[in-house]
Amino acid sequence: MEVINMNIVKIIPILNLPIIKETDDLAGLICEAAERQGTPLQNGDILIVTHVIISRAEGNVVNLDNVIPSEFAKNLAAQYDRDPALIEVVLRESKSIVRMGEGHIIAETKHGFICANAGVDKSNVPGERNVAPLPRNPDESARRIRRRIKELTGRDVAVIISDTHGRALRRGEINVAIGIAGMKPIRDRRNETDLFGYTLRIKQTAIADELCSAAELVIGQADEGVPAAIIRGYPYEKAEESSARDLIWPREKALFI
Amino acid sequence: MEVINMNIVKIIPILNLPIIKETDDLAGLICEAAERQGTPLQNGDILIVTHVIISRAEGNVVNLDNVIPSEFAKNLAAQYDRDPALIEVVLRESKSIVRMGEGHIIAETKHGFICANAGVDKSNVPGERNVAPLPRNPDESARRIRRRIKELTGRDVAVIISDTHGRALRRGEINVAIGIAGMKPIRDRRNETDLFGYTLRIKQTAIADELCSAAELVIGQADEGVPAAIIRGYPYEKAEESSARDLIWPREKALFI
Numbered sequence: 052m053e054v055i056n057m058n059i060v061k062i063i064p065i066l067n068l069p070i071i072k073e074t075d076d077l078a079g080l081i082c083e084a085a086e087r088q089g090t091p092l093q094n095g096d097i098l099i100v101t102h103v104i105i106s107r108a109e110g111n112v113v114n115l116d117n118v119i120p121s122e123f124a125k126n127l128a129a130q131y132d133r134d135p136a137l138i139e140v141v142l143r144e145s146k147s148i149v150r151m152g153e154g155h156i157i158a159e160t161k162h163g164f165i166c167a168n169a170g171v172d173k174s175n176v177p178g179e180r181n182v183a184p185l186p187r188n189p190d191e192s193a194r195r196i197r198r199r200i201k202e203l204t205g206r207d208v209a210v211i212i213s214d215t216h217g218r219a220l221r222r223g224e225i226n227v228a229i230g231i232a233g234m235k236p237i238r239d240r241r242n243e244t245d246l247f248g249y250t251l252r253i254k255q256t257a258i259a260d261e262l263c264s265a266a267e268l269v270i271g272q273a274d275e276g277v278p279a280a281i282i283r284g285y286p287y288e289k290a291e292e293s294s295a296r297d298l299i300w301p302r303e304k305a306l307f308i
Numbered sequence: 309m310e311v312i313n314m315n316i317v318k319i320i321p322i323l324n325l326p327i328i329k330e331t332d333d334l335a336g337l338i339c340e341a342a343e344r345q346g347t348p349l350q351n352g353d354i355l356i357v358t359h360v361i362i363s364r365a366e367g368n369v370v371n372l373d374n375v376i377p378s379e380f381a382k383n384l385a386a387q388y389d390r391d392p393a394l395i396e397v398v399l400r401e402s403k404s405i406v407r408m409g410e411g412h413i414i415a416e417t418k419h420g421f422i423c424a425n426a427g428v429d430k431s432n433v434p435g436e437r438n439v440a441p442l443p444r445n446p447d448e449s450a451r452r453i454r455r456r457i458k459e460l461t462g463r464d465v466a467v468i469i470s471d472t473h474g475r476a477l478r479r480g481e482i483n484v485a486i487g488i489a490g491m492k493p494i495r496d497r498r499n500e501t502d503l504f505g506y507t508l509r510i511k512q513t514a515i516a517d518e519l520c521s522a523a524e525l526v527i528g529q530a531d532e533g534v535p536a537a538i539i540r541g542y543p544y545e546k547a548e549e550s551s552a553r554d555l556i557w558p559r560e561k562a563l564f565i
Contacts, residue, residue, distance in 0.1 A: 057320075057321060057345060058526065059320050059321075060318070060319040060522075060525050060526055061316050061317070061319075062316065062317040062318075062319070062522070063314075064315065064316075066314055174511075215511075218475065218476075219557075220476060220559065221555050221556065222512065222514065222554065222555050222556065222557045223494045223512045223513055223514030223515075223517070223555060224511070224512065224513055224514060225513070225514050225517050225521070226518065236480075237479065237480045238528070240528075254431075255480045255481065256472075256480055256481055256482070256524065256528055257479065257481060257482050258480075258525070258528075260478065260480070260482050260521070261482050261521035261522065261525060262525070264482070264517070264518035264522060265317075265319070265521060265522035265525060267513065267518050268317050268515070268518060268519070268522060269316075271495070271513055271515075285525050297479065298480065299477070299479065300478050
């Protein structure tokens with residue numbers, strides 16, 4: 052049986068990273084781990100990194116014991132039986148509140164992403180009272196990692212920062228992109244034709260989100276944390292100037308709600 | 309350099325399928341194509357199939373010339389400059405209309421999925437005036453393919469039927485699951501702990517949707533149609549009784565809107 056030439060896409064977990072802490076050279080540690088496990092980064096790879104280790108490396112971790120909650124945060128916390136200091140951090144990260152209820156706060160973050168608790172995360176943050184807000188500028192975080200990988204290895208690698216989001220109308224969370232560097236987040240196929248020559252009317256594929264969901268298949272499956280993955284074999288259009296904010300659909304235009 | 313043992317997930321396109329038509333043994337054709345290209349189906353594989361070839365194989369294709377539009381369909385078509393017969397097919401597939409505007413109809417399908425044009429698809433359907441509604445019972449379509457694969461190859465393969473959906477609050481479409489067989493659509497991680505022993509509060513991962521998004525990375529990239537893909541190396545919990553309807557979040561409960 053002959054294996055014919057075809058494009059198999061591979062999702063490779065980055066294993067055995069040390070616990071990431073402030074001032075760590077995250078890109079360097081990822082390059083080393085990838086090398087050590089026999090899958091060094093290659094030109095054309097896409098590196099997906101979960102937002103929590105970005106925030107940890109950037110020192111963007113808040114100890115709830117040092118947070119003085121506002122009156123509003125206390126009001127909310129009392130109603131929903133939550134920690135007032137946690138609510139305060141969520142409010143500080145928020146541009147607006149989309150909805151509250153059943154113990155959830157769905158907020159619009161300062162970047163414009165709509166997600167639970169404005170993306171403030173308790174999981175995979177060391178320290179009983181520590182939480183990690185989203186990176187301040189996830190596109191810039193992605194660009195910095197991309198530049199550092201280029202510097203260390205000479206390789207041209209696209210970088211995407213991922214977060215886990217709920218959806219308005221579907222149960223369960225999926226991973227999506229909140230920062231990007233080196234590639235476009237959307238593949239625009241509006242002028243392509245299908246198998247039968249029919250021009251696709253509407254077809255903008257959110258490939259950055261699909262890549263993050265694909266990466267979650269290895270990130271989410273390990274008992275110990277797997278905070279990053281390489282996607283290899285996916286041909287993408289390079290772009291020096293790009294932003295995950297292009298994935299935000301303005302609320303006033305939302306058609307599904 | 310030693311390649312250590314790790315779980316790389318592979319996304320394998322099914323290439324060179326013939327044009328699928330009514331009464332074709334779709335499962336059989338997929339098994340043959342997978343065999344021919346040197347990647348025969350294995351136990352534990354997940355087969356992702358796009359809904360359009362399911363509808364074609366099931367004869368669920370409508371010629372718009374044979375459709376008599378209702379008055380309401382004609383009213384809508386006039387406003388949005390669309391084909392009244394197409395609008396009629398969309399309405400026939402719909403349980404309710406979620407929103408209309410800018411040439412879009414966002415509808416709730418008879419299955420309960422909320423998507424543009426109630427999932428009625430023009431692309432990759434042969435015949436100038438033909439459109440393909442969603443499969444009548446996508447879970448049953450998935451179960452039938454799964455059973456047939458077992459019969460032909462003896463292999464235990466999970467099957468997911470995918471569709472391309474827009475999202476309420478993010479730009480671009482992604483692929484999601486509308487039918488499933490052989491595995492659970494959601495991985496419930498609510499009692500698992502993280503790297504630092506913290507119990508995850510809310511964590512239900514919509515893995516069926518993530519698998520469909522991963523498959524799109526090979527399905528969407530070919531010029532000629534790639535209507536199916538194998539995902540290999542992803543460990544999942546088997547389930548004989550499952551339904552993609554578990555991925556539907558009731559509209560009255562929607563927190564993000």
